[in-house]
Amino acid sequence: MTLSHLLALAAAGGLGTLLRAGCNTLAIRCFGAGVPWGTLLVNAAGSFAFGAIAGLARSRGGLPTGLETILLVGLLGGFTTYSSYAYQSIELLEHGRPGTAIAYMAATNLLALAAVWAGLRLAGPPG
Numbered sequence: 001m002t003l004s005h006l007l008a009l010a011a012a013g014g015l016g017t018l019l020r021a022g023c024n025t026l027a028i029r030c031f032g033a034g035v036p037w038g039t040l041l042v043n044a045a046g047s048f049a050f051g052a053i054a055g056l057a058r059s060r061g062g063l064p065t066g067l068e069t070i071l072l073v074g075l076l077g078g079f080t081t082y083s084s085y086a087y088q089s090i091e092l093l094e095h096g097r098p099g100t101a102i103a104y105m106a107a108t109n110l111l112a113l114a115a116v117w118a119g120l121r122l123a124g125p126p127g
Contacts, residue, residue: 005066009074016078046080050087 001009020042027038053071057063063071076083085108092101 005070008066008070012070012074013078016075016080018078020079042080043082043086046076046083047086049079050076050083051090054087 020038023042023045024038027041031037050072053063053068053076057068062068072084089101089105092098092104
C-alpha cells in the first residue's frame, strides 16, 4: 500500500466519522435522545451504501485500484462497521452457507453484547 493510498484511506475514515457524528446529532435534534435513532439510521444507510458500492464493483468489473478499499474500509468503516457485518452475512448466504451465516450472525451479536457487558463490568464503577 502506498503512502498516498494510506492517506486517502485515513481521510475517508475521518470523513466517515464526521458523517456519523453529524447524523447522530441531527437524529437527536429531530427525534430526541430516548432511542438511538442516529445509530439505527447510520447502520441502515451504511449497509445500503456498502451494498451499492459492492454491487457496482461486481457489475462493472471492479472499481479503480484502491477505491473500493477507500470507500468500504475507510469511509464506511468510519461511518459504521455494521455494514461490513451485514455484507459478510449476505455473502455467506449467497454462497450457499446458511448455517455458517446464522452462526456468524448469532455469534457476532452475542459476543459483541457480552464484550460490552464485560467491558462495562471491568472498567465501570462497582455496583
